[in-house]
Amino acid sequence: MNSAFEFLKENRIFHIATVDGDQARVRPFGFKMKRNNALYFCTGKAKEVYKQMVQNPNIEISSVGTDGTWLRIRGKISFDDSRESKAQAFEESPNLLKMYKKGVDDDNFVTLYFTEAVATLYSFTAPPKTLPLF
Numbered sequence: 203m204n205s206a207f208e209f210l211k212e213n214r215i216f217h218i219a220t221v222d223g224d225q226a227r228v229r230p231f232g233f234k235m236k237r238n239n240a241l242y243f244c245t246g247k248a249k250e251v252y253k254q255m256v257q258n259p260n261i262e263i264s265s266v267g268t269d270g271t272w273l274r275i276r277g278k279i280s281f282d283d284s285r286e287s288k289a290q291a292f293e294e295s296p297n298l299l300k301m302y303k304k305g306v307d308d309d310n311f312v313t314l315y316f317t318e319a320v321a322t323l324y325s326f327t328a329p330p331k332t333l334p335l336f
Contacts, residue, residue: 206321206333211274216265220254235294240315241335247310277319287313
């Protein structure tokens with residue numbers, strides 16, 4: 203595995219962990235894209251996950267590989283509400299239109315990206331390995 207993005211592409215579902223007050227919250231995500239040399243995701247502004255990330259932009263994502271390895275990316279995120287970012291997301295994943303029917307004009311839809319991130323690949327048979335995002 204050469205990069206965290208490759209790992210996430212091969213292992214489609216990952217989980218995002220946020221903080222809600224003093225409680226951890228985890229939920230599955232699937233969408234990811236590369237934009238401006240940053241790792242992007244998307245969500246809806248009406249969701250609790252969005253509200254939690256606004257309150258505390260420090261998150262961690264985790265994904266498990268079919269070979270028994272797992273990836274953790276820990277860092278800080280920022281939001282990108284630009285039309286260009288939204289357009290790229292809908293171009294890369296047209297299925298998003300099932301949830302966000304107005305596409306780039308959907309005020310509920312927002313993209314987010316890591317501004318700081320450390321990606322580490324773990325295994326039961328090898329020491330942890332830091333991976334570049336791309």
